Amino acid sequence: MTRSFEKVGVVGLGTMGAGIAEVFARAGLGVTGVEADPAALERGRGHLEGSTGRALAKGRLTEAERAEILGRVTFTTSLEDLADADLVIEAIPEVMDFKRALFTDLDRICKPSAVLATNTSSLSVTEIAATTARPGQVVGMHFFNPAPIMKLVEVIHTVTTEDGLAEEVAALARRLGKTPVSVGDRAGFVVNRLLLTYLNHAAVLLENGLATRDDIDAAMKLGVGLPMGPFTLLDLIGLDTSYEVLCVLFQESRDRRHAPAPILRELVTAGLLGRKAGGGFHRDEEPGGPPPTVKPSVGSVAVLGEGAEEFTAKLSAAGFKTASAEAADVVVALSRNPVIELAAGLPHPERLVGLHLVGDGVAEVASTVLTSAEAARAVEGLVRIVGRTPVRCRDRAEFVVDALLYPYLNDAVRMYDSGYATVEDIDSAMRLGCGYPSGPFEMLDELGLETVRDGLRALYAEYREPSFAPAPLLDQLVTAGVRSIRDLP
Ligand SMILES: NC(=O)c1ccc[n+]([C@@H]2O[C@H](COP(=O)([O-])OP(=O)(O)OC[C@H]3O[C@@H](n4cnc5c(N)ncnc54)[C@H](O)[C@@H]3O)[C@@H](O)[C@H]2O)c1
Incomplete structure (x- = not known):
């Protein structure tokens, strides 16, 4: 069955809900926005008016378009007004008990064909779905903040979601001008799971x-x-x-x-x-x-490791004298891995500093437990002279x-x-x-x-x-x- 999503409900018009209501209204859908009490409802209306007002001021909307968008949103404190919605998305606080209670109510109030969606960032969509008698029609629709701007929507299906529903919700997200990605129900989905880790x-x-x-x-x-x-x-x-x-x-x-x-x-x-x-x-x-x-006052430098020739040439071009690792005032060991073993084999281990060149702009400057503060400072200076930002760190694997x-x-x-x-x-x-x-x-x-x-x-x-x-x-x-x-x- 291909559904038509024309009337949507948004429950909770806070940071996310107000933005989500705006996104639906901008795409031409009728929106019923529900808040917990009249004061919160007014705040929610304020969010929508503020956001569309800013778009107007920046020339991204005309006065007529703004009026049309706001005209598509009805504000209420009664969940009963969602009885004929095709899809309801919830954006109330991230507390499982609140969401479960709300979904139980929505399941009772909404028409049998309605799809229920949650904007949860991290809670189990499966657990929310299980509070309803229609777990097959429950999905996650995870918008990002600010919803009117951010293009991504994670569409989350559970093991109980009906076949094809996630694709239909993804098609709806595309109609809203968003890029949907399809994800299973694991804590944090894709973005929060990878990012927060x-x-x-x-x-x-x-x-x-x-x-x-x-x-x-x-x-x-x-x-x-x-x-x-x-x-x-x-x-x-x-x-x-x-x-x-x-x-x-x-x-x-x-x-x-x-x-x-x-x-x-x-x-x-x-x-x-x-x-x-x-x-x-x-x-x-x-x-x-x-x-x-400032050019560091270093008598002589030795460079060891892969890429030593090229780096030595850069230092010579910048006017630094080079010497053997045994004789140099500072020894730079080009490496991405610990250099303490190399340092321990030198007559002056305190002069050795690890250096990992990252991309074109950064150089990690690794001090071992034996490196002297002067040697580390000198290498930071060398790094700046060759146009990189030094990142000071300890001598650990992969810096x-x-x-x-x-x-x-x-x-x-x-x-x-x-x-x-x-x-x-x-x-x-x-x-x-x-x-x-x-x-x-x-x-x-x-x-x-x-x-x-x-x-x-x-x-x-x-x-x-x-x-x-x-x-x-x-x-x-x-x-x-x-x-x-x-x-x-
Ligand atoms: N803030 C973010 O960056 C972000 C991003 C993605 C997803 N989320 C998720 O979106 C959801 C909402 O987050 P938010 O930051 O918008 O929270 P928020 O606190 O800004 O807004 C929540 C709104 O829900 C209302 N509310 C509470 N109980 C209600 C009820 N029973 N019925 C109707 N309205 C009710 C509150 O009055 C409030 O206005 C959470 O699940 C959160 O994890 C947040």
């Missing part, structure tokens, strides 16, 4: 003292080209929201990488929720920008960028292999939901499956974290000589 990992590495907040942020922004670093993003999402989503992920997976880093709990308990309240990882605005690019990026890519491979989303859907979810320049499978293709597999092996050997072990599928692809997961039959 990565963000939590960054918080754990910060707590372990791998690098500072700003160094990790710079590494991911400048080294990978992400729109912002993990701590800036955590502050933007809200540390309370992030903490809650991680708890839900952990409850389902029991994977300790989903256990919120203790620093998140501490900041949330202190009321430091991020940008919306109190500041979070970022609080005081530090004065000044990066230190000026910073790869230590954060590779487990995220591995998680994406596992997600695909578990059959709950396709390669294309995972890629577009991460591009559209997070503004990433490319999806994880595109990144894998660019980096090379073998490089990532080997990096994961090194990470596993260092941290003994079970989920850092390369996904069996990744291992098999490398062994079979397959260059891209897309080449699989």
Whole structure:
């Protein structure tokens, strides 16, 4: 049966619901917006008027279009007004008991053919569906904030969802001008599951003292080209929201990488929720920008490792003297893996610094337990002279960028292999939901499956974290000589 979705209901007109109501109304559907009480209803109306008013001011809507959009929305505090809706989407707070109670009511009130959808970010759609007598007609329709702008909609089907319904809801999302991706019902779906795991990992590495907040942020922004670093993003999402989503992920997976880093709990308990309240990882605005690019006073430099010749040539061109590793004042070891063994073999181990060049803009500057502060500072200076941003870090496997990026890519491979989303859907979810320049499978293709597999092996050997072990599928692809997961039959 092909359904026609013409009349929709939106329950809860807060941050998300008001935006979702606007999206439906803009696409020409009749919308009934339901709020808990008259005051909240007025706030919801205000959100819609405000948002369309801003679009008008920016010239994105005409006065007539705005009036037409607002004219399609009816506001009410009575759920009974949803009796003839074709689809009802719920956007009330993220509390399972509230959602269950609401779906029980909706099931009683709505016509038998109506589809019921939830905008939950992390709760089980299956559990919500199970409170109704129509679990086959319940789906997740996960919009992103701000709903009128963000293109992605995750359409979640459960084991009880009727065949074909998710496709019909996806077609509706396309009619709204959105890009739907189809996902099974696992905590966090695609975006929150992959994103929050990565963000939590960054918080754990910060707590372990791998690098500072700003160094990790710079590494991911400048080294990978992400729109912002993990701590800036955590502050933007809200540390309370992030903490809650991680708890839900952990409850389902029991994977300790989903256990919120203790620093998140501490900041949330202190009321430091991020940008919306109190500041979070970022609080005081530090004065000044990066230190000026002053040529470090280094007598002589030696460069070791793969790419040494090219880097030595750059340093020579910048006017630095080079010498042997035994005699140089500073020894730079180009590496992505710990350099302590190399340092320990030198007459002056305190002069050796690990250096990993990431992309065109970043260089990770790794200090071992023996590296002197002067040597590390000198290498930071050298790095600036050759036009890169230094990221100071400890001497750990895969240093910073790869230590954060590779487990995220591995998680994406596992997600695909578990059959709950396709390669294309995972890629577009991460591009559209997070503004990433490319999806994880595109990144894998660019980096090379073998490089990532080997990096994961090194990470596993260092941290003994079970989920850092390369996904069996990744291992098999490398062994079979397959260059891209897309080449699989
Ligand atoms: N905020 C985000 O970035 C975001 C993104 C995607 C999904 N979500 C999900 O969307 C849902 C809503 O989040 P939000 O940020 O819009 O919350 P919100 O607190 O801004 O809005 C919730 C609204 O629901 C209303 N409400 C509560 N109980 C109700 C009831 N029984 N009937 C009618 N209205 C009721 C409240 O008055 C409030 O206006 C949550 O499930 C959340 O996880 C949020």
